[in-house]
Amino acid sequence: xxxxxxxxxxxxxxxxxxxxxxxxxxxxxxxxxxxxxxxxxxxxxxxxxxxxxxxxxxxxxxxxxxxxxxxxxxxxxxxxxxxxxxxxxxxxxxxxxxxxxxxxxxxxxxxxxxxxxxxxxxxxxxxxxxxxxxxxxxxxxxxxxxxxxxxxxxxxxxxxxxxxxxxxxxxxxxxxxxxxxxxxxxxxxxxxxxxxxxxxxxxxxxxxxxxxxxxxxxxxxxxxxxxx
Numbered sequence: 001x002x003x004x005x006x007x008x009x010x011x012x013x014x015x016x017x018x019x020x021x022x023x024x025x026x027x028x029x030x031x032x033x034x035x036x037x038x039x040x041x042x043x044x045x046x047x048x049x050x051x052x053x054x055x056x057x058x059x060x061x062x063x064x065x066x067x068x069x070x071x072x073x074x075x076x077x078x079x080x081x082x083x084x085x086x087x088x089x090x091x092x093x094x095x096x097x098x099x100x101x102x103x104x105x106x107x108x109x110x111x112x113x114x115x116x117x118x119x120x121x122x123x124x125x126x127x128x129x130x131x132x133x134x135x136x137x138x139x140x141x142x143x144x145x146x147x148x149x150x151x152x153x154x155x156x157x158x159x160x161x162x163x164x165x166x167x168x169x170x171x172x173x174x175x176x177x178x179x180x181x182x183x184x185x186x187x188x189x190x191x192x193x194x195x196x197x198x199x200x201x202x203x204x205x206x207x208x209x210x211x212x213x214x215x216x217x218x219x220x221x222x223x224x225x226x227x228x
Contacts, residue, residue, distance in 0.1 A: 034211060037211060038209065039057070039059070039209060040058070041060035042070045044206050047075075047078075055211065056084050056085035057075070057087070058086070059075035059076055059086070060089055060090075061076075062104050063090065064104075065100045065101055072112065076088065076112045085117065088109045092126075092138070094130045094139075095128035095129070099142075102142045105146070106146065106149055115223065116222070116224060117220075117224075120152045120223070121176060122146075124162070132165060136169070139166065139167075140169060143173055151223070153174060154174075155221075156173045159179070160178065163175065169192070174197040175195070175197055176196075176209075177196045177200070179199065179201065182201060197221070
């Protein structure tokens with residue numbers, strides 16, 4: 001996700017102008033405190049999972065068809081040990097078969113221990129030279145396969161502009177949107193989503209996020225063995 005930082009910084013002004021055209025009701029009121037969370041990969045060090053300020057944590061699990069994040073198991077365990085809502089994400093590459101990538105991700109997460117309330121995420125930031133239609137179809141196939149295997153509607157993560165360009169038909173999946181040009185929670189959802197669920201608003205020491213949902217509501221979007 002660090003790959004988004006430079007692109008988002010460059011597009012913040014243009015993206016912000018577009019967002020002003022969206023319905024203001026989509027943005028969360030400033031007076032309402034929002035649950036805070038961070039997302040991490042092997043490149044992140046020194047996260048204070050037990051400091052009391054975080055409600056959720058998200059860890060990179062896999063990428064492509066063969067890469068496992070070296071820090072995933074440790075991060076996955078620490079997030080749960082500190083009582084936070086936890087999520088695992090997969091960095092997708094549309095040049096590969098989506099089912100193979102989804103199965104690689106699920107294998108890593110289930111091996112580390114998939115528990116009730118755990119969130120699953122697809123991080124899609126690249127086209128790998130594929131057309132908009134091909135990227136969209138790839139994402140849809142990945143998400144459908146994960147839902148069929150686990151019963152979970154996985155989150156779709158990307159930048160605001162990438163999500164709008166490649167998200168056709170994916171509005172039924174929870175949206176985790178990156179937009180660094182907006183204050184925490186002051187972002188509107190790109191089409192076709194009606195609402196965002198998590199807003200990644202900064203990438204400093206770590207990637208920082210807020211959720212429009214309370215912790216228990218977030219867990220409600222996660223793994224539920226009875227729905228398999």
